[in-house]
Amino acid sequence: MTTLTLAKALNAGLRRSLANDDKVVVMGEDVGRLGGVYRVTDGLQKEFGPRRVLDTPLAESGILGTAVGLAYRGYRPVCEIQFDGFVYVAFDQIVSQLAKMHARTGGAVRLPITIRIPVGGGLGAAEHHSESPEAYFAHTAGLRVVTVSDPQDAYTVLQQAIACDDPVVFFEPKRRYHLKGEVNEAADLRSAPPMDAARVVVPGTDVTLVTFGSLVTTARDAAVAAADEGVSIEVVDLRSLSPIDHATVAASVRKTGRLVVAHEAPHQAGLGAEVAAAATERCFEHLEAAPFRVTGHDVPYPPAKLEQHQVPDLDRLLDGVDRVLGRGAYDESGSPAFEGAAR
Amino acid sequence: MTPSTVDSRAETRTTQDVVQVLDETGERHGSAEQDRWLEGLDADPALALRLYEDMVVVRRIDAEATALQRQGELALWPPLLGQEAAQIGSGRALRTDDFVFSSYREHAVAYTRGVALVDLVRVWRGVTASGWDPYAVNMATPQVIIGAQTLHATGYAMGVQNDGADSVAVAYLGDGAMSQGDVNEAFVFAATYAAPVVFLCQNNQWAISEPVTLQSTVPLVDRAAGFGLPGVRVDGNDVLAVLAVTREALDRARTGGGPTFIEAVTYRMGPHTTADDPTRYRDPAELETWAGRDPIARYRTYLTGLGLLTEAEEARVQGVADQAAAELRAGCIALEDPSALTIFDHVYAEPHAALAAERAAYAQYLEGFADGDEAPGVDAPGEVAEPGTDEPGTGSTDAPTGGAR
Numbered sequence: 107m108t109t110l111t112l113a114k115a116l117n118a119g120l121r122r123s124l125a126n127d128d129k130v131v132v133m134g135e136d137v138g139r140l141g142g143v144y145r146v147t148d149g150l151q152k153e154f155g156p157r158r159v160l161d162t163p164l165a166e167s168g169i170l171g172t173a174v175g176l177a178y179r180g181y182r183p184v185c186e187i188q189f190d191g192f193v194y195v196a197f198d199q200i201v202s203q204l205a206k207m208h209a210r211t212g213g214a215v216r217l218p219i220t221i222r223i224p225v226g227g228g229l230g231a232a233e234h235h236s237e238s239p240e241a242y243f244a245h246t247a248g249l250r251v252v253t254v255s256d257p258q259d260a261y262t263v264l265q266q267a268i269a270c271d272d273p274v275v276f277f278e279p280k281r282r283y284h285l286k287g288e289v290n291e292a293a294d295l296r297s298a299p300p301m302d303a304a305r306v307v308v309p310g311t312d313v314t315l316v317t318f319g320s321l322v323t324t325a326r327d328a329a330v331a332a333a334d335e336g337v338s339i340e341v342v343d344l345r346s347l348s349p350i351d352h353a354t355v356a357a358s359v360r361k362t363g364r365l366v367v368a369h370e371a372p373h374q375a376g377l378g379a380e381v382a383a384a385a386t387e388r389c390f391e392h393l394e395a396a397p398f399r400v401t402g403h404d405v406p407y408p409p410a411k412l413e414q415h416q417v418p419d420l421d422r423l424l425d426g427v428d429r430v431l432g433r434g435a436y437d438e439s440g441s442p443a444f445e446g447a448a449r
Numbered sequence: 450m451t452p453s454t455v456d457s458r459a460e461t462r463t464t465q466d467v468v469q470v471l472d473e474t475g476e477r478h479g480s481a482e483q484d485r486w487l488e489g490l491d492a493d494p495a496l497a498l499r500l501y502e503d504m505v506v507v508r509r510i511d512a513e514a515t516a517l518q519r520q521g522e523l524a525l526w527p528p529l530l531g532q533e534a535a536q537i538g539s540g541r542a543l544r545t546d547d548f549v550f551s552s553y554r555e556h557a558v559a560y561t562r563g564v565a566l567v568d569l570v571r572v573w574r575g576v577t578a579s580g581w582d583p584y585a586v587n588m589a590t591p592q593v594i595i596g597a598q599t600l601h602a603t604g605y606a607m608g609v610q611n612d613g614a615d616s617v618a619v620a621y622l623g624d625g626a627m628s629q630g631d632v633n634e635a636f637v638f639a640a641t642y643a644a645p646v647v648f649l650c651q652n653n654q655w656a657i658s659e660p661v662t663l664q665s666t667v668p669l670v671d672r673a674a675g676f677g678l679p680g681v682r683v684d685g686n687d688v689l690a691v692l693a694v695t696r697e698a699l700d701r702a703r704t705g706g707g708p709t710f711i712e713a714v715t716y717r718m719g720p721h722t723t724a725d726d727p728t729r730y731r732d733p734a735e736l737e738t739w740a741g742r743d744p745i746a747r748y749r750t751y752l753t754g755l756g757l758l759t760e761a762e763e764a765r766v767q768g769v770a771d772q773a774a775a776e777l778r779a780g781c782i783a784l785e786d787p788s789a790l791t792i793f794d795h796v797y798a799e800p801h802a803a804l805a806a807e808r809a810a811y812a813q814y815l816e817g818f819a820d821g822d823e824a825p826g827v828d829a830p831g832e833v834a835e836p837g838t839d840e841p842g843t844g845s846t847d848a849p850t851g852g853a854r
Contacts, residue, residue, distance in 0.1 A: 131611075157611055162638070163634070163637045163638060163641055165630075165634040165637060165638070167600070167630060167631055167634055168600060168631070168634035168635065168637065168638050170600075171597065171599075171600025171601060171603070171604060171631055171634065171635070172600050172601075172603050172604030172607060172635075172638050173604060174600065174601045174604055175550075175600065175601040175602060175603055175604020175605035175606070175607065175608065175618070176604040176605070176607055176608045177604075178548075178583075178589065178601060178604070178605050178608075179548075179604070179605045179608030179609065179612070180608065181608050181611070195630075198594060198597065198631075199597065199600065199631070202594050202597070203594070203597055203601070206578075208795050208796070208797070208798050209578065209794070209795045209796050210578040210579050210590055211578075211579045211582065211583060211590055211795075212577065212578075212579055212582070212794070212795055213794070213795035213798070214579070214582040214583055214584060214585075215583055215584075215589075215590075216798045218798075247796050247804075248796055248797065250797075270799060271798035271799050272797050272798050272799055349801060349802070349803035349804075350803070352803075
């Protein structure tokens with residue numbers, strides 16, 4: 107075991123993928139000489155050469171479109187989109203080309219492309235550098251969408267994504283790039299948990315708190331804080347956003363009877379809606395309260411000085427937990443007062 | 450005409466600098482620059498006649514497909530009428546191991562790749578999303594999103610380059626595509642990496658109702674220089690000129706010279722698709738002008754003058770064309786509708802439990818019609834029975850085959 111930051115773990119995962127399969131190519135803006143703006147690709151071009159680790163022109167659709175062509179030729183591209191808000195200009199190549207090609211060609215053409223996207227806010231960044239666009243991609247058939255919350259997952263899931271024959275959108279919680287953790291670099295990927303399985307990261311009995319990416323750390327902290335008040339939170343790290351491991355969520359909700367879903371992305375049609383709806387379908391008679399979503403507001407991502415109001419923090423997660431418990435200022439029935447309530 | 454077919458110095462070129470071997474009357478004008486690429490053809494009458502046969506056959510196929518659409522056998526068809534020389538001349542320049550990424554009007558290019566006739570119409574009959582396996586003919590499924598395929602061709606060429614191979618990726622695009630971001634990005638990537646890709650732009654003057662002047666205020670070929678691409682403007686209705694410039698561009702790509710942009714100046718004689726009505730936006734006089742530049746007529750005159758195209762040969766070619774049309778028609782009409790559950794096929798390359806469960810749930814729903822009730826159809830949604838379609842999942846169970854998704 108080695109102690110690595112999440113960014114270093116991603117770097118190690120990329121290095122191992124490049125070493126194991128000479129069809130793997132890493133491509134993106136500033137990924138070569140600079141090693142990426144977050145240094146996730148640090149040293150890779152030096153080690154594997156400019157044909158394997160390509161600095162590309164500043165054109166995201168170009169990156170994805172040429173990756174499609176490379177994959178057509180048998181390559182396994184790993185594309186970096188420098189920031190979450192830059193992915194939209196590549197949207198057609200992702201949803202109309204990449205996602206549909208395997209079905210379009212009756213299975214003849216496989217496009218094993220991984221799209222790495224640093225995601226989320228909380229870093230005081232400029233506009234378009236703090237977005238959470240996962241729902242757009244989770245809504246698209248043909249894509250797999252995953253994210254990670256700790257260095258071990260960063261290391262293994264990235265390699266699993268690269269090895270997967272389907273296109274994978276891989277979200278990296280950039281706020282947690284410096285999060286440290288133990289990583290088993292000798293781990294056999296085949297015995298690692300599958301990429302599309304959710305995971306209970308904190309066991310509990312009173313409330314199920316489902317989240318993913320950056321907020322898993324916050325949710326762990328919330329579980330500790332709630333325990334001080336005698337409330338036992340079970341934290342589920344979703345990991346895969348498409349497909350969603352509803353069975354793991356449902357198993358937890360059947361036990362606790364209460365569900366809070368949290369993400370940085372806006373409320374409307376976010377992943378929280380999907381998780382809450384699916385849990386309701388599966389566990390209706392087990393629910394003691396309506397599921398509650400703690401999310402970003404339905405506003406453009408705000409300027410840095412206001413972003414603490416957009417990104418859910420520890421208090422907002424605990425507030426959500428209070429609501430489904432019918433505690434504090436909230437309706438004793440357990441049904442949160444929706445109209446006009448701060449979410 | 451310019452003495453050099455390829456010249457990246459756009460400022461030295463005028464709109465008159467169009468490479469032409471056969472003029473509109475079918476008279477050949479010698480040019481060492483082009484003749485060099487036509488030596489094999491000039492030495493072998495069978496090859497010269499083959500180009501003629503190809504153009505006659507694809508025009509006949511195209512007419513048959515339009516007829517099939519009018520008769521309700523196809524949902525839609527984008528005719529290539531008028532663009533036979535641009536497509537056959539370029540398509541016949543390619544090697545088997547080259548790879549084509551085309552738009553949706555390149556039926557003649559597909560024909561040169563060996564695509565079976567019936568495979569040309571599968572998509573337009575609505576029974577599949579791809580008429581053929583791209584790897585079987587080294588031609589990708591025709592692209593509907595304008596220009597997206599130019600990036601795919603460029604990426605493929607980057608892969609060829611990495612492999613150390615000498616095959617070439619060829620991107621077909623139209624004048625409308627020249628305004629797309631993807632096309633401009635493809636030019637940047639291709640030039641930057643010196644990728645072995647040829648961009649063959651058929652400027653057929655119209656993007657549905659929009660004339661090429663709405664896409665560009667300069668000749669399209671002049672765009673190439675700004676990207677650092679060699680560019681050549683060719684008479685797209687001159688099959689020999691198109692063959693010559695394409696061969697030269699392919700040779701450049703194979704020998705490490707990087708990408709080339711070719712503007713083949715031609716004309717869309719028909720509608721954009723069978724759903725279009727060009728009389729709403731096009732001057733009939735313009736159509737007349739271009740009819741006088743017909744690509745097949747001029748080549749017929751040329752071959753007849755050489756004594757190659759005899760009456761017997763003409764009859765043979767017409768026979769081949771009629772046979773092809775009959776084969777296309779029979780194949781088209783024999784195409785059966787796919788079964789409902791195939792919509793779930795190949796969405797993912799690797800196992801996907803959630804989609805498998807969704808498929809199983811829909812299969813169960815469809816089984817409710819097994820007693821002879823009419824199966825669901827888009828024409829009569831209100832008539833379909835409601836066997837619990839609004840039942841969410843399966844309540845508290847997660848059984849993957851129980852309808853829980």
